[in-house]
Every structure is written in structure tokens, then in C-alpha cells.
Amino acid sequence: MHIAPRKPAEAGRITLIGAGPGDPELMTLKALRLLASADDVLHDDLVPPEILALAPKTARLIPVGKRGHRPSCRQEDINALMAALAREGRHVVRLKSGDPALFGRAGEEIAAAADAGVPVEIVPGITAGFALAAALGVSLTHRASAHSVRLVTGHGREGALPQDLDWRGLADPATTLLVYMAGRTAGHLAERLIGCGLPPDTPVVVAEAVSRAGQVLRGLTLAALAGEGSVASEHPLMLGIGEVFRDCPALAASHPSCARSQAPIAA
Numbered sequence: 001m002h003i004a005p006r007k008p009a010e011a012g013r014i015t016l017i018g019a020g021p022g023d024p025e026l027m028t029l030k031a032l033r034l035l036a037s038a039d040d041v042l043h044d045d046l047v048p049p050e051i052l053a054l055a056p057k058t059a060r061l062i063p064v065g066k067r068g069h070r071p072s073c074r075q076e077d078i079n080a081l082m083a084a085l086a087r088e089g090r091h092v093v094r095l096k097s098g099d100p101a102l103f104g105r106a107g108e109e110i111a112a113a114a115d116a117g118v119p120v121e122i123v124p125g126i127t128a129g130f131a132l133a134a135a136l137g138v139s140l141t142h143r144a145s146a147h148s149v150r151l152v153t154g155h156g157r158e159g160a161l162p163q164d165l166d167w168r169g170l171a172d173p174a175t176t177l178l179v180y181m182a183g184r185t186a187g188h189l190a191e192r193l194i195g196c197g198l199p200p201d202t203p204v205v206v207a208e209a210v211s212r213a214g215q216v217l218r219g220l221t222l223a224a225l226a227g228e229g230s231v232a233s234e235h236p237l238m239l240g241i242g243e244v245f246r247d248c249p250a251l252a253a254s255h256p257s258c259a260r261s262q263a264p265i266a267a
């Protein structure tokens with residue numbers, strides 16, 4: 001009797017894809033190509049339906065969102081699910097907002113894939129802070145006023161402002177700050193930066209839903225932000241802080257100085 005050798009199962013793999021800030025046109029060609037070959041798409045809450053619609057009709061869409069202060073999927077469960085599906089020979093796409101390597105726990109997912117012996121590839125995406133600069137029409141660096149850019153979280157482990165940040169470095173007036181997940185801690189952040197020497201009239205932009213329907217960009221000063229305390233939104237929200245945001249065109253169109261305008265400006 002002839003027994004045909006068993007066909008080895010096709011190797012599974014994991015691809016961490018950056019979906020960008022929300023506008024599907026800001027995705028890379030590589031992201032689109034690899035998304036098109038997904039068997040399973042595990043996606044964050046912030047990935048909008050227009051981008052999920054770009055996955056193959058045959059792909060399973062699995063929401064695994066984690067939103068601060070709301071019920072969330074456990075990271076260990078996400079890691080285990082990705083590894084299990086890849087071991088079945090499936091192409092697992094982990095679709096994350098912005099860039100997967102920024103504030104997205106990609107390090108834990110990469111380590112878990114390595115432990116499971118599953119190959120993992122990363123496709124970068126446009127982070128929300130870079131899309132904010134584009135939406136405002138400003139450069140994040142400037143030879144005269146900003147020689148570094150720092151991407152910072154405003155959300156520590158317990159949801160409060162992280163205490164172990166390099167506050168003196170962050171208060172450098174020649175640094176542009178892009179602060180993620182800072183809605184609740186915005187006022188404390190502003191107070192702390194002023195306390196460490198950043199001038200109270202430093203321009204701030206509160207940016208909601210950058211590159212999405214409902215985008216709102218609002219200019220104020222660091223002192224005004226300290227007075228406001230927390231800033232709430234149902235949309236993703238981040239802060240830009242620094243001299244590069246002074247008199248920026250998108251805000252100055254309606255207000256003479258973006259550093260002083262308080263009214264929301266729908267873009």
C-alpha cells in the first residue's frame with residue numbers, strides 16, 4: 001500500500017501593521033499589500049471602519065481594543081490568540097493605529113511571537129503626531145526654534161501623569177513635544193512643565209481625531225491648558241506643545257495667534 005507523504009502545513013506568520021492616524025490614504029503600499037493577504041485581522045478600537053473594509057472579505061475581523069478606563073482585552077490573551085492562529089498556518093495581521101512601535105505594546109507581541117516560534121514582521125505607519133504636524137501645515141523641527149522632537153505618553157500605569165518622565169528635558173523650550181493619551185492629565189502636565197521652566201505662553205495644540213471626520217485642532221497656551229485641567233473627547237486626542245505651533249497657518253487662518261486662540265476650529 002502506498003501512503004502519500006503528508007503535506008506539511010503552510011507556515012503561519014504574524015504581521016504588525018501600522019494603520020496610520022485614520023485616513024486610509026495615509027497607509028503605506030506595503031501595509032495594503034500585506035493586509036490583502038490576511039486570514040485574521042486583530043484590530044485596535046482606533047482603526048476606523050474604512051480601513052477594516054480594505055481587508056479581504058474572507059478575513060476574520062477580531063476586535064481586541066484596549067481603551068483607557070474602559071473594559072479591555074488582556075494583552076496576554078491577544079498574544080496567545082495571535083500565536084495560536086499563526087500555528088494553525090494562518091496569516092495573522094495585527095492592525096494598530098498610527099505606528100505599531102509607538103505606545104502599542106508591540107514589544108510584548110513581538111516577544112510572544114518569538115517565544116511561540118512564529119515569524120513576525122513589522123510594517124511602519126504614520127504616527128498621529130506626524131499627521132498632526134501635516135494637518136497644521138507646520139514642521140516639527142525648526143533651525144531657529146526646535147532642534148528635537150519628543151514623543152511622550154501622558155498616561156502612566158495607574159492612569160495618572162507618569163512621574164518618572166525626564167521633566168527637565170521635556171521643559172526645554174527648543175524641544176517640540178507630542179503627547180499621546182494626555183486628555184485626563186493635560187492640566188497636570190502643563191503645570192509640571194511650567195514648574196520645570198517652560199514659559200507659560202508656550203503654544204499648545206489640542207488635537208482631536210487627526211485626519212478623520214470630525215478633526216478639531218484648537219490652539220491655546222500652556223498656562224491656559226493648566227487652567228483647563230483635563231480635556232475630554234469621544235475621539236482620540238493628543239497634544240502638541242512647542243514654539244513650532246506659534247502662529248501656525250491652520251489656526252492663524254481664523255485667529256491671529258494660535259498661541260492665544262481658545263475657540264475650537266474644525267478642520
Ligand SMILES: C[S@@+](CC[C@H](N)C(=O)[O-])C[C@H]1O[C@@H](n2cnc3c(N)ncnc32)[C@H](O)[C@@H]1O
Nearest residue numbers: 021097098099127128180181209210236237238
Ligand atoms: C495607544 S496610543 C497609540 C498611538 C499610535 N500607535 C500612533 O502611533 O499614533 C493611542 C493614542 O494615540 C493618539 N492618537 C491616535 N490616533 C489619533 C488621532 N487620529 N488623532 C489624535 N490623537 C490620536 C491619542 O492620544 C490616543 O489616545
